[in-house]
């Protein structure tokens with residue numbers, strides 16, 4: 001089923017993101033995590049795509065395993081960076097043969113370990129072109145083809161300082177065939193609400209899913225800032241994290257902050273919340289517990305949202 005159809009049936013939706021494990025042991029551990037999170041009845045789960053090498057193969061393997069061994073709908077992230085057209089064709093054909101129906105189409109960033117990476121060698125320069133390619137290749141034999149999601153950046157993407165142009169580029173990406181937008185993580189919901197309104201003004205009417213990542217440790221927060229370039233860390237959050245006495249206390253602060261974000265998003269008609277789980281189940285489960293529910297289903301049909 002396409003994510004856009006799942007979103008219609010799950011309003012609001014909850015979904016979880018994982019990254020491909022590096023070892024066999026980590027893969028088994030991740031599968032145990034996924035089994036625990038399955039109890040929360042996510043609308044779908046997604047798996048990220050690395051900058052190159054063997055990790056890319058692991059994304060494919062994990063996606064196919066989730067699809068085969070669980071009841072979950074799996075969305076594969078796919079980036080166009082460091083890929084030729086022939087490689088992308090092979091990947092897409094393999095996913096279609098495995099019955100994978102949904103892709104999050106991304107440009108990706110050049111690998112950090114390659115100095116002066118020349119993007120001119122990539123088949124596509126922007127995600128918009130990958131979206132058009134996915135649509136075309138997956139529908140050429142008839143049928144609906146892939147359900148396609150794209151990334152959105154409530155606080156702006158660092159490559160485009162012109163925030164008006166940025167919305168034009170986002171609209172082009174959606175017009176090329178994307179069914180929904182999943183956002184970069186953010187810590188201040190006002191940024192998300194403003195982004196949602198700006199999308200509306202730009203004529204972008206697909207569902208927008210909010211990306212939420214509970215802060216876990218102080219070192220994790222520093223890594224997070226590096227991976228989510230452009231994301232703002234509000235002073236209130238930094239003060240709360242600064243007061244925390246150890247990692248366990250920081251985790252509690254992060255879960256509390258994420259719970260408050262989710263509560264407020266639910267009160268403000270968010271279409272979906274996507275948790276960046278970091279392959280762990282505890283923080284996400286705790287947020288659900290704090291919201292007073294045992295699964296995503298309990299939050300659907302909430303009369304206070306109408």
Ligand SMILES: Cc1cc2nc3c(=O)[nH]c(=O)nc-3n(C[C@H](O)[C@H](O)[C@H](O)COP(=O)(O)OP(=O)(O)OC[C@H]3O[C@@H](n4cnc5c(N)ncnc54)[C@H](O)[C@@H]3O)c2cc1C
Nearest residue numbers: 048049077106107108126127151157159160169182183184
């Ligand atoms: C939800 C989510 C999931 C992610 N998952 C992954 C993942 O699995 N693996 C990974 O490597 N990275 C991932 N990323 C990070 C992402 O790949 C990077 O942020 C990347 O720099 C931008 O990707 P994009 O798909 O938004 O690119 P694009 O939409 O191509 O945009 C990239 C930049 O180019 C600008 N732009 C777009 N079109 C044009 C144009 N026609 N002319 C000029 N400028 C243009 C945009 O405004 C933006 O600044 C994810 C990000 C998000 C928010």
